[in-house]
Amino acid sequence: MKKIELLSEEQLQQRLCDNLTKHELPDLFLYVGEEGASNWLTLDSSDKFTVARKLTELLRSNVSRIVEFIPGHGSLVSVGVGNGEKERIILKASLSSNDPPFYYPIDVSSQLVDTALESVKDLPVEKTGMVGMIEDLALLRENWISPALFCILGNTFCNYDPDRILGLLHENLFESDIFLFDCHLLTDSDASSQEIEDVEDIYRSEENKMFNAHPLINAGMTAENIEFDLRLLPVESEIGAIYRTHKTLTIKRNDSVDLCSKKISFEAGDVIHMGFTYKYSFEQVASYLEKWGFGIIEQFFDVDGSNVLLLTRKLSEKNNSGE
Known part of the structure; x- marks a missing residue:
């Protein structure tokens, strides 16, 4: 190998x-x-x-x-x-x-x-x-x-x-x-409110929250200072409205991470924007x-x-x- x-x-x-x-x-x-x-x-x-x-x-x-x-x-x-x-x-x-x-x-x-x-x-x-x-x-x-x-x-x-x-x-x-x-x-393409809720429930699980927050936690940030949010929302495209997740991590209290031999500081209320998943x-x-x-x-x-x-x-x- x-x-x-x-x-x-x-x-x-x-x-x-x-x-x-x-x-x-x-x-x-x-x-x-x-x-x-x-x-x-x-x-x-x-x-x-x-x-x-x-x-x-x-x-x-x-x-x-x-x-x-x-x-x-x-x-x-x-x-x-x-x-x-x-x-x-x-x-x-x-x-x-x-x-x-x-x-x-x-x-x-x-x-x-x-x-x-x-x-x-x-x-x-x-x-x-x-x-x-x-x-x-x-x-x-x-x-x-x-x-x-x-x-x-x-x-x-x-x-x-x-x-x-x-x-x-x-x-x-x-x-x-x-x-x-x-x-x-x-x-x-016209997702029902129940279908949207089902998708959001899957991705809002505690396990998924910790998976998404781990780069910050691993670099020294306190887990309790991180709020994970995910929403499934329609976005316009050439083929009409398609659904996409919008993920964010909001910093609840002043905190920092140690990476690349330096400290990166965040203030309460700072929002970190993450990747997405399309739902077709x-x-x-x-x-x-x-x-x-x-x-x-x-x-x-x-x-x-x-x-x-x-x-x-x-x-x-x-x-x-x-x-």
Whole structure:
């Protein structure tokens, strides 16, 4: 097993310092370091955080069909790999093939890449972990063998701006690659108040609050001085209103963190803005795929239609509306 690091922990810590100085905390910093990785694995397995578990079961129930789309002499590449559980399901199902894929787990967290590699150490496939960001995709793809089944699983696709992520993928994936991703869905674009409340309840859990606040707590801030707030609100887009979470951490009393050999101070009432998660209807996901020139090969829904797993491919010409 090998590991390629395009991003060091020192670089990530400097970026964290720069962002906190601007009262920003992008979500990628929640996963880094030993504590970040451990906190994510705890949250991911929590009974209250049901999204991850349901998406894993959706993958497991359809994996025999999915492995048919792993290209011969190709790779399984997964960005935001987490603990590697979902990728192990795919790899294990692919072993009946005479040509098992090369495996490239990718994450911004070096510790999570290690965990993902360790989870498949018993499987007879060549493995190379990579530490980097999705923005490094052009550099990352130089290290894997094409064609690939390229995966963004665990609802991670919804944590990116749709135009940004699909534009990046269209630029860097080949027509011979297959793009596999999943989404936790709203039933339709006009979400009911109950559906909004259900989503907010999931993400407002105490476990999720501590996961989001841990970079500050780990750097010396008192947990009781941090107030976590999350709301699911409609935002306008080219395809109409779509829902997106708005996350903030409000500092309740004067406090500070120690990072990069310096103290960053916050005053009571300061608001730190965080990342987001989009909540789409299936029709909205399909509209964005069409806009950026991706065709749906096959789609898999769970029983109540609240989650979808999609196999897609970059088409030969991008729709002009995505230019």
